[in-house]
Amino acid sequence: xxxxxxxxxxxxxxxxxxxxxxxxxxxxxxxxxxxxxxxxxxxxxxxxxxxxxxxxxxxxxxxxxxxxxxxxxxxxxxxxxxxxxxxxxxxxxxxxxxxxxxxxxxxxxxxxxxxxxxxxxxxxxxxxxxxxxxxxxxxxxxxxxxxxxxxxxxxxxxxxxxxxxxxxxxxxxxxxxxxxxxxxxxxxxxxxxxxxxxxxxxxxxxxxxxxxxxxxxxxxxxxxxxxxxxxxxxxxxxxxxxxxxxxxxxxxxxxxxxxxxxxxxxxxxxxxxxxxxxxxxxxxxxxxxxxxxxxxxxxxxxxxxxxxxxxxxxxxxxxxxxxxxxxxxxxxxxxx
Amino acid sequence: xxxxxxxxxxxxxxxxxxxxxxxxxxxxxxxxxxxxxxxxxxxxxxxxxxxxxxxxxxxxxxxxxxxxxxxxxxxxxxxxxxxxxxxxxxxxxxxxxxxxxxxxxxxxxxxxxxxxxxxxxxxxxxxxxxxxxxxxxxxxxxxxxxxxxxxxxxxxxxxxxxxxxxxxxxxxxxxxxxxxxxxxxxxxxxxxxxxxxxxxxxxxxxxxxxxxxxxxxxxxxxxxxxxxxxxxxxxxxxxxxxxxxxxxxxxxxxxxxxxxxxxxxxxxxxxxxxxxxxxxxxxxxxxxxxxxxxxxxxxxxxxxxxxxxxxxxxxxxxxxxxxxxxxxxxxxxx
Numbered sequence: 001x002x003x004x005x006x007x008x009x010x011x012x013x014x015x016x017x018x019x020x021x022x023x024x025x026x027x028x029x030x031x032x033x034x035x036x037x038x039x040x041x042x043x044x045x046x047x048x049x050x051x052x053x054x055x056x057x058x059x060x061x062x063x064x065x066x067x068x069x070x071x072x073x074x075x076x077x078x079x080x081x082x083x084x085x086x087x088x089x090x091x092x093x094x095x096x097x098x099x100x101x102x103x104x105x106x107x108x109x110x111x112x113x114x115x116x117x118x119x120x121x122x123x124x125x126x127x128x129x130x131x132x133x134x135x136x137x138x139x140x141x142x143x144x145x146x147x148x149x150x151x152x153x154x155x156x157x158x159x160x161x162x163x164x165x166x167x168x169x170x171x172x173x174x175x176x177x178x179x180x181x182x183x184x185x186x187x188x189x190x191x192x193x194x195x196x197x198x199x200x201x202x203x204x205x206x207x208x209x210x211x212x213x214x215x216x217x218x219x220x221x222x223x224x225x226x227x228x229x230x231x232x233x234x235x236x237x238x239x240x241x242x243x244x245x246x247x248x249x250x251x252x253x254x255x256x257x258x259x260x261x262x263x264x265x266x267x268x269x270x271x272x273x274x275x276x277x278x279x280x281x282x283x284x285x286x287x288x289x290x291x292x293x294x295x296x297x298x299x300x301x302x303x304x305x306x307x308x309x310x311x312x313x314x315x316x317x318x319x320x321x322x323x324x325x326x327x328x329x330x331x332x333x334x335x336x
Numbered sequence: 337x338x339x340x341x342x343x344x345x346x347x348x349x350x351x352x353x354x355x356x357x358x359x360x361x362x363x364x365x366x367x368x369x370x371x372x373x374x375x376x377x378x379x380x381x382x383x384x385x386x387x388x389x390x391x392x393x394x395x396x397x398x399x400x401x402x403x404x405x406x407x408x409x410x411x412x413x414x415x416x417x418x419x420x421x422x423x424x425x426x427x428x429x430x431x432x433x434x435x436x437x438x439x440x441x442x443x444x445x446x447x448x449x450x451x452x453x454x455x456x457x458x459x460x461x462x463x464x465x466x467x468x469x470x471x472x473x474x475x476x477x478x479x480x481x482x483x484x485x486x487x488x489x490x491x492x493x494x495x496x497x498x499x500x501x502x503x504x505x506x507x508x509x510x511x512x513x514x515x516x517x518x519x520x521x522x523x524x525x526x527x528x529x530x531x532x533x534x535x536x537x538x539x540x541x542x543x544x545x546x547x548x549x550x551x552x553x554x555x556x557x558x559x560x561x562x563x564x565x566x567x568x569x570x571x572x573x574x575x576x577x578x579x580x581x582x583x584x585x586x587x588x589x590x591x592x593x594x595x596x597x598x599x600x601x602x603x604x605x606x607x608x609x610x611x612x613x614x615x616x617x618x619x620x621x622x623x624x625x626x627x628x629x630x631x632x633x634x635x636x637x638x639x640x641x642x643x644x645x646x647x648x649x650x651x652x653x654x655x656x657x658x659x660x661x662x663x664x665x666x667x668x669x670x
Contacts, residue, residue: 187659241424
């Protein structure tokens with residue numbers, strides 16, 4: 001057990017170190033450094049620019065800079081943003097709830113509809129319902145987020161005027177931040193108008209971010225259900241006189257969930273990528289937009305810290321997936 | 337009148353080249369409290385027939401019959417919903433592989449309890465008592481502790497006992513045991529068979545015991561139906577079947593039993609193969625492998641004819657009328 005944990009920890013640390021190294025070197029490959037981007041059009045002498053660089057430690061060699069960065073990390077210091085002069089960790093924590101609120105909604109949306117569609121396709125396999133669901137699913141999985149987002153905005157918000165175009169909350173409302181989740185905060189403040197506004201702002205980004213995983217979940221649910229429905233214990237349940245709904249939702253789905261949860265865990269990476277694009281399209285003030293902004297200002301600490309923290313989050317999700325296996329399948333539980 | 341009465345049962349499954357008959361013209365009757373054994377090799381249609389009676393075949397299969405009556409229920413006329421109520425309430429089944437037949441995600445206690453819940457038994461505590469009683473009845477030691485066990489934590493024999501507990505939970509009038517001991521160790525096989533016989537005696541239910549092992553049926557069944565390639569070929573009371581088999585196939589099966597072959601001798605086998613699905617002849621289905629085959633056997637299928645009480649044979653030349661064959665040859669020679 002201890003050896004297993006140690007091995008897992010070693011893997012996690014190496015992966016994170018690799019992520020930091022990649023982030024560190026890739027941002028420095030982008031032409032132009034933070035100083036040029038910031039002061040480039042201000043008629044400063046090269047000496048003055050070098051002085052700014054010295055302030056930020058950018059005059060040191062890359063290995064030196066990297067070692068210093070790692071040293072700081074080990075002390076729990078993610079550095080300070082070049083542009084805002086605020087600690088990276090603080091900015092991250094302030095923006096995180098917005099991204100979490102969006103991704104959680106997207107995952108819930110994708111799971112509910114993905115699993116329902118997958119079950120439907122499995123039950124009516126090889127009928128036009130099945131083919132319909134599966135072709136919609138292929139289309140959904142291959143839809144580029146920016147295009148899909150803009151089309152929805154054009155149709156639903158601009159043409160039909162049904163939902164807001166961008167942002168998290170209409171400017172008419174102010175909600176005291178407690179959890180950072182606007183919907184929850186609005187409810188806590190008993191401001192139902194603001195809650196409604198926050199929900200309305202969530203709808204389109206949720207759909208856009210959720211579509212890709214919804215499609216993947218639907219396909220996985222279908223094939224997993226088809227496999228499980230052929231098992232002997234399904235026949236046993238039928239021989240007990242169990243209703244069709246009971247067989248599908250209790251006996252089959254529970255067994256079919258393991259591959260579905262696995263695929264959901266694997267989708268976290270694409271969810272982060274999708275969140276970055278979705279937040280940009282909808283001006284959603286979260287981690288994604290923060291990172292995209294920091295690329296154009298060459299805000300090295302923000303980019304490095306952001307990538308690292310997202311990596312940590314992805315690993316936590318995978319840990320959660322491992323735990324869920326045990327909850328779903330008693331055979332895995334007792335193997336531990 | 338027989339308690340279970342099935343006449344002219346046929347089952348076909350869709351294949352790439354149209355529907356293939358798996359069971360053809362099978363007649364089955366069963367009295368209350370009787371044990372009927374069905375024997376036949378793999379693919380002879382024994383399990384499919386059982387599943388057809390219970391209505392558990394996949395929806396794309398075709399099941400037809402002239403009569404399918406169980407007690408007062410006309411199974412052919414029942415709606416899917418009503419059929420589901422009869423299955424589980426009055427008739428139940430246990431399968432070959434107990435490990436695969438129990439849902440791995442739920443405790444055995446939960447799964448037996450579910451059967452009672454589907455049967456509308458009220459009261460969590462009452463149901464729990466009943467589950468424990470059932471586990472005791474099927475000989476599972478320390479039942480209270482087993483309630484929270486998962487199938488993978490129990491042995492194959494224990495799981496089959498759990499399956500039996502589940503099957504008898506609602507006091508069915510008919511239990512079908514489809515190769516209940518095939519997946520188990522030899523030592524456990526006898527225990528399970530003894531348990532089934534005992535439960536049958538105690539409750540007076542009817543039992544259909546399906547097996548490919550004549551030895552298993554010899555010990556347990558009152559009456560045996562021999563199936564070959566989807567048809568019944570001989571039916572007789574157990575003792576009569578073993579002492580004077582009438583159909584050449586039954587004869588060959590008995591000859592192939594190790595205890596009949598004697599020591600240090602090769603076991604006799606039946607030459608040839610079962611005709612594959614889709615290539616089953618219109619004439620006698622055993623004709624190609626039969627040592628008695630005569631020209632008349634190639635002209636249409638022999639009927640499943642009655643030869644005395646509880647004895648039917650599908651053959652032109654049953655053992656007690658071998659003289660008929662001599663005549664047939666003489667006629668042919670002339």
